[in-house]
Amino acid sequence: MPPNGSRAASAPSSFEQAFRAIDDCLRKEAGCGTELDYTEQTSWLLFLKYLEGLEDDRAAVAALEGRSYSPILEEPYRWSRWAAPKNASGQLDHHAALTGDDLRDFVNQRLFPYLERFKQSASGPNTIE
Numbered sequence: 001m002p003p004n005g006s007r008a009a010s011a012p013s014s015f016e017q018a019f020r021a022i023d024d025c026l027r028k029e030a031g032c033g034t035e036l037d038y039t040e041q042t043s044w045l046l047f048l049k050y051l052e053g054l055e056d057d058r059a060a061v062a063a064l065e066g067r068s069y070s071p072i073l074e075e076p077y078r079w080s081r082w083a084a085p086k087n088a089s090g091q092l093d094h095h096a097a098l099t100g101d102d103l104r105d106f107v108n109q110r111l112f113p114y115l116e117r118f119k120q121s122a123s124g125p126n127t128i129e
Contacts, residue, residue, distance in 0.1 A: 045083075052079035077114050082106060 055071045055078075062069035075081055082103075085096040098106050 048083075049079050072118075074114075077111055082111070 051073065055073065059069040059071065071078070080086065082098050085093045087093040087096075
């Protein structure tokens with residue numbers, strides 16, 4: 001351990017490595033000069049992944065308490081359905097995941113309009129919607 005008691009710089013985590021790989025891919029896209037060019041898209045992706053995890057947690061708590069739980073997002077719009085679908089053995093199914101033009105069209109023409117509806121249907125500012 002260094003004399004000041006701090007640890008030496010460690011290897012990047014898998015999370016950091018994943019973001020670096022994403023960053024490298026996005027920078028190669030036309031019109032993306034800096035991270036600021038795609039920060040909004042990355043933020044949306046993180047939010048949607050987080051929201052599915054939150055819904056999974058709420059469903060688990062409801063099951064433990066003997067209550068039913070109705071997810072906020074309908075099935076076709078859940079992360080695990082369009083971004084990371086699994087096959088029968090529980091492994092990521094790369095053939096079923098949306099990519100390329102199919103992914104872009106789904107996000108722009110179906111997902112974002114679906115999410116926009118929550119703004120009108122929310123009962124107030126303190127709801128998850």
